[in-house]
Amino acid sequence: MATDPAVVPYLKAVFNGPVGMTLDSFLAPLRVFPQFANDGHGGEVVFGIIGIVTVLVAGSMWRKRKLQGDAHSATAV
Structure with missing residues (x-):
């Protein structure tokens, strides 16, 4: 999904701005x-x-859900 040509411009717009800078500065330490x-x-x-x-x-x-269905089937028999 992150390499989808339709999504890449939006990712770059979000992460190249203040959001990306904040994440980089938070993760650096x-x-x-x-x-x-x-x-x-x-x-x-x-x-x-x-x-x-x-x-x-x-x-x-x-x-x-599978386990609940199996338990329900076992009690019904």
Whole structure:
């Protein structure tokens, strides 16, 4: 999603401005350097993390529903 040609201009507009500078200055003391400002790849890192969290949340919800369905089937028999 972060490399989609339709999304890249919006990412650059957001992360090359004050948001990117603030994130860079906040993460510098922590020695985390994804470089948001100045055409860095921090936006790709953010969207990668969002994708990971989305997959984990969806998987846990799917697993919970599956387990509840199996438990309901076992009690119905």
